[in-house]
Amino acid sequence: MKILFATSEAHPLIKTGGLADVSGSLPDALAALKHKVRLVLPAYRDVLQKVPAKSVRKVAEFEVGGCGREFVATILQVKAGGVEGIDVPVWLVDIPELFDRSGNPYLAEDGTDWWDNGERFGVFSKVVTELAMDRVGLKWVADVVHVNDWQTGLVSALLSMEKKRPKTVFTVHNMAYPGNFPQSLFAQLKLPPSLWGMEGVEFWGHFSMLKAGLLKSDWVTTVSPTYAKEICFPEFAYGFEGVLQKRFEEGRLIGILNGIDEEVWNPAKDELIHKNYSLEKGRVANKKRNKAFLLNELSTLKGLDESAMTSQMENWLEAPLIGLVGRLVEQKGIDLVLQVLPDMLEQTQANFVFVGSGNKAYEAELSRYAQQYADRIWTYIGYSERLAHQVEAGADLFLMPSRFEPCGLNQMYSLAYGTPPIVHHTGGLADTVVNATDEHLKQGTATGFVFYDPSRYALKSTLLHALHLFGKKRSWQQLQKNGMQQNFGWKASAKHYVKLYSEEK
Known part of the structure; x- marks a missing residue:
């Protein structure tokens, strides 16, 4: 299968939490099972600084609409193995106005959210949709698009509007982050009006990118079986229990336990510890x-x-x-x-x-x-x-x-x-x-x-x-x-x- 794996962070390129560990490891594990995987994430400044120039080439360039303005999105391809620790080709979405900033992918230096996070990840989701539908000249048609957390939840909603589209899988890594924005953002991004409403991306009058993923994906997964059950209850659902219970009853919400990178987290070969040891020795x-x-x-x-x-x-x-x-x-x-x-x-x-x-x-x-x-x-x-x-x-x-x-x-x-x-x-x-x-x-x-x-x-x-x-x-x-x-x-x-x-x- 051809799998497009969309994420807002991936270790070792950029990391704020567990999402990066999953995004840096699962695509490699899928590739090891002989599937063709492309990992796509924003070209943050820190990411571009980590990627060796000789490993990168421009493969596409096209316009994408933001909030009342047009951006030029450049797709940079990093060859498989071009970054140590990632064994699949990486597509970096380079839009300097949105992603060429220092530090954290989501937070400004004062610790508050970037003021335009809604536009940033809304536009990123539009780009991923174009890549998934093979409309940018790369001649690579995805069978499955796997998106992660609210930053890419909109991808599933946009793909749900397409006639011949790939399957969509949305993984929730943490329900505590809903990706809620004003309704005005929905309008400014010029998203299809039919996506608005209770059966769409509306959440108590706001625009929720998390709900877009939960409701519009073919499958919703969480990162452990127990968490998949817990989030159907109000104390873990953050107001989304109705949507989650619906998906669970449809058989479309399941839990798949994360793995760990046994090359990185292995006491027998860990280069960051003083003395190596194993179950059998030392x-x-x-x-x-x-x-x-x-x-x-x-x-x-x-x-x-x-x-x-x-x-x-x-x-x-x-x-x-x-x-x-x-x-x-x-x-x-x-x-x-x-x-x-x-x-x-x-x-x-x-x-x-x-x-x-x-x-x-x-x-x-x-x-x-x-x-x-x-x-x-x-x-x-x-x-x-x-x-x-x-x-x-x-x-x-x-x-x-x-x-x-x-x-x-x-x-x-x-x-x-x-x-x-x-x-x-x-x-x-x-x-x-x-x-x-x-x-x-x-x-x-x-x-x-x-x-x-x-x-x-x-x-x-x-x-x-x-x-x-x-x-x-x-x-x-x-x-x-x-x-x-x-x-x-x-x-x-x-x-x-x-x-x-x-x-x-």
Whole structure:
């Protein structure tokens, strides 16, 4: 099949979250199954700076309408393998007025949305539609167009107006971002009037690009089976429960679990960690060496005296180290962590490392804890890919207490690295982590720790249970092995998508 995969971000070209990881990996996995894939995304300034000039050529140029103005869209093709980490040809949509900006694809430097995001991604969706219908002279007709999140949801609605069109699949990575804009944007983009209304893209008088994808795609997928069920309920649907329940009843809403890139997230070959290890070799000794390296690096960053670090290292290595990498926002449960942290410091020997950014109040509180407990808490405000890998390899436990989590990737990274995760029973976390109950431990199926109520009491109880098991070396090592034996590669997920692509419209 010929598959056009449209996205607003793709690792390693540009990344703000999990969408980029999926967009950088799934197309390659589909290509490995012998399908012809093209990845299309905006030519942001940062993307053009990363692409080697010798790998790029202009393949098309045409006009596309925006809000009361015309743009020239240039399609730049990056050859397969032209960017390390992406094995399929990439089409970059170069419209400098919309995408030649520094930094984040969606946010200005002050942290607010770009004022013209609606026009930017509305125009991008128009371009993708022209590519899908092969109206720009590339002589490449898509069988399937796979679009992702609100930024490309309009593509499905526009293609629904075409007579001979490809199949459309819309993947929701996070329902919390609806892509809502004023009705005036719909008019200014000169979109087909028949798309407006309750059975179209209207959402409480606004223009919703998310609804366009949910309602007008042949298939709607989410990134885990549990999340597909959860979003049919009001607390997870953000007002779209009626649309989602309709699609579910039609059999057109399903969940396909994300995979992980086993070339990038593999402790046996990870170039960002201190010592490599695998299930069979070096798991215990080298994991401890990674722990020492991580603590030494973080303590150096903190400015701790080298002699003090040396005297403390033996205690640090014996005490359990709990790591958290992620956005410091309530969705991720960081407020629950801060509520239980004083008790954990007082009642246990556990140490903590936090890597992330988000709510300024949470950043400040974690930084304060790191100063107050200089030899037990390490905090890095910001994002560091290198540190993210080192925490997975060096921590003993990984903390992921999200209130909701469409799929989540860090819990799967943690399992692969022999770092049992502590998770809330929601979305993809529920689908990937088997709770370490007595029964599951006896059966040899336990892989981590699960709590079922997003409260400080449930989290604390689960943390204490995990630390208790950490003291039982034989049981702990078996738990690590169980996790490292799991297979979360992209091949299985890609096969599910191919099966879906083959279904009737």
